[in-house]
Amino acid sequence: MFKVNNLKFKYKNNKEDVIKGISFEIKEGEIFGFLGPSGAGKSTTQKIIIKILEDYQGEIKYKDKDLKEYNNDFYEEIGVSFEMPIHFSKMTAMENINFFLKLYKNNEDVESLMKRVGLWEDRDKLVGEFSKGMKIRLNLVRALLNKPKMLFLDEPTNGLDPTNAMILKDMIREFKNQGGTVFITSHIMADIDQLCDRVAFIVNGEIKEIDSPRNLKIRYGxxxxxxxxxxxxxxxxxxxxxxxxxxxxxxxxxxxxxxxxxxxxxETTLEDIFIKVTGVKLDNENL
Amino acid sequence: MKTSRIWLLIKGELYRLHKYNVLFISILIAIIWGVVLYFVDSVLFNALLPFLILIDATMMSVMYIGSVMFFEKKESTLSSVLVTPVTNQEIILSKIIANTIHNLISTSLIIIAFIFIKQVKINYPLMLIAIILITAVFTGLGLLLSYYQKDFTSMLTNLMILGFALLLPSALYGFNVLKGNAWEYILLLNPVEAASKVIAGGFKGISLDWHYYFSLFYLLIGGLLTYKYLILPKFKDYAVSISGV
Structure with missing residues (x-):
């Protein structure tokens, strides 16, 4: 679905590239994860492939066509869930959702989505009164409301309690089982291990390894x-x-x-393998 | 650019101006202006009314759009809009149009009240053009200013400094501190001075000389050029810088 070749990127005020020539492919129907510590380049890579950052070097192809050739209709096909809450706090959950819903051609059944994440009862509450966990769940509803073919999830379970994290993970699996493709960035090993078909280890803007969690465990564990x-x-x-x-x-x-x-x-955990392969801990400490 | 989508964005902007109490505050300020003007004598009234319309359409427009931008910055909502099919042009135009409609409501309140109370003679089409044009231009300038401010407080401070800097030359010229014909031309390059000439043209009994037409086209062309070469191209950088995606 996405083919990224020799991607490099430098922020305007930086001297060094933050993404240093990475290549990877996100196959249709898979859950592909980026595992790495903070500052590794996960979010920057996501910003580039969702067309927020544009001045990159290298080649990105979406459905065999250069990403730069797509206009904003590209966003009809993708859903993005951000790490932090992204809602108008003085509007209710439904007012927020309805505002974004109308901007798309395809609309998901909002009631069932809201019920699935346990927010239907709170739909008329101001988002400012929501807990962080509720806001993160609303982020996922926001990401899914245009019936996307591909989901981009940035640290999807960060700030969620285990029960709600499980609901979100189940929803991500359901999305995949219905034919959707998912790109997840996370520093939480368990998310990647439980959800991803393939994972890339990213440190300091470089990919150190790409494979399925199972193969990595067999190879390195x-x-x-x-x-x-x-x-x-x-x-x-x-x-x-x-x-x-x-x-x-x-x-x-x-x-x-x-x-x-x-x-x-x-069995060796994915985190152990990450440390073994990269020499870096997921909480950013060098070994 | 899709008309239906931009209309949705404008409705969204207007609704948020209401929900975030910006509309309420602007109407409240308009009422306070109205009360002040009601109690002043006719000489002072005739001098103050154009000035208040000028302040409402220029500085207040900048302040209102600044507050909107900083609410959005604080809540990272622009990130969410950036990943929808709407274009940057649609986002910016919807903000400018919504802020212009909103400001038109508060300014119209002052004018309508005084048409009945003090029998103000207004040239309605010219006053409408003046308020729409000036509010749109200064909303655009407010957007541009907000790109480079850390927070709303620093924007207010810089707005006050900028406002003072823009009003000072006209005041000095008015008090004969700045002398000479050249200043008459130089001052017209000041957008606030140009705006005051265009507003003056909206009152009956004011002759529309070359100052008026120059100011009108200066604001129109200047506004369009600023939009095309500064507001639109710098928006993406601003949006990316505030999106902690």
């Missing part, structure tokens, strides 16, 4: 079995590689001879 057992009144633990575990004599010995307290397989 260590698959182990961790055993905690008692010996001489003390609790000891030992890690064994999952490969050929049935032939590992030490493992078999412990399992047969010792009092086992816990035993479980351990």
């Amino acid at each position: 260590k698959r182990v079995v961790l055993v905690e057992y008692k010996e001489d009144g003390k609790t000891l633990s030992k890690e064994f590689p999952l490969e050929q575990i049935g032939k590992n004599q030490e493992f078999i010995h412990i399992v047969q001879e010792k009092e086992i307290e816990t035993i479980h397989s351990g």
Whole structure:
């Protein structure tokens, strides 16, 4: 759907490029994620591919046509959910939604969307009286109200409690299952791991790795079995590689001879892999 | 540019002017002006009415559009508008037209009241043209000014400084501090002075000399050029700078 080739971008007041020649593809019908710490270039990349920032170098193709050749009708096909609330606070939720709804040719059923995010009962409240979580949920309604083919979500669950985060994630999956394409930027590993078909690790404006979370775990992760057992009144633990575990004599010995307290397989998390690949923590600390 | 879409944007702008109490404040100010004018004698009244119309159409227009822009900046709503099919031109024009309609309401209130109370003689078509043109031009200048201000307070401060700087030469000329025919021409390049000449033409009994026509076309052409070469092209940079997308 989107093909980005050797994309570079520099803000007017900066000396250095903030995006340093990145290339990636967002395939139709997939959820593609950008995982990286703050300042990595995630939001800048999103601003470029939603045509807010224009003076970039490199090539971006949307449906095999140069992005620069699209006029504002491009926005009929996409929905954007911003990280921060973007509503008129002295207007009600429905007044906000109705204002934007009329600017598009295609209109989604607002009532069902509002009910889905749990805001229908509060539709006539001023947005200024909403909690941050409610405003973020209203952002998603705003992004979906033109029946977009592609969704851009910037830190979609940031500031949401686990229940509402789950509702939003379910809605994103439903959107994908109905044929939609999604681009997510996030620094929250769990969002990317649970939602994305493919993920790009981005640090300092460079993509360090792109693949599915599963493939990344297979390639970079260590698959182990961790055993905690008692010996001489003390609790000891030992890690064994999952490969050929049935032939590992030490493992078999412990399992047969010792009092086992816990035993479980351990997969490396996406965050661990991110750190391993990039040398940077998601909370921006260098290792 | 789609007429139906720009009309939707104008309606949205007018509705927000109402919801954010800007319309209420402007009508309240118009009423206060009216009360003040009602109690002054006829000599002072004749001098003050054109001045108040001038202030309403120039400085107040800048202030009202400034407040709208800073409400939007604070709430990041422009980011959301930027990702709709509306164009930058439609966004800007809707703001200028809505602010002009809004200002026309408050200025008309003052004028209509005094047509009945003090039998003011107005040339209605020329006064209408004057208010629409001046409000539109100064709304555009207000938009441009707001691009470069951090917040509403700094905009108000700079507006006061700018207003003083623009009114001072005319005042000095009026008090004969600035002397010579050359000043008569130089001062017409000041948009506030040009606006005062155009407003004066809206009162009956004022002869429409070359000052009037020069000022009218100066504001019209100057406004269009400012829109094309400054307000429109700088808007995208401004919108991007305030969108924390």
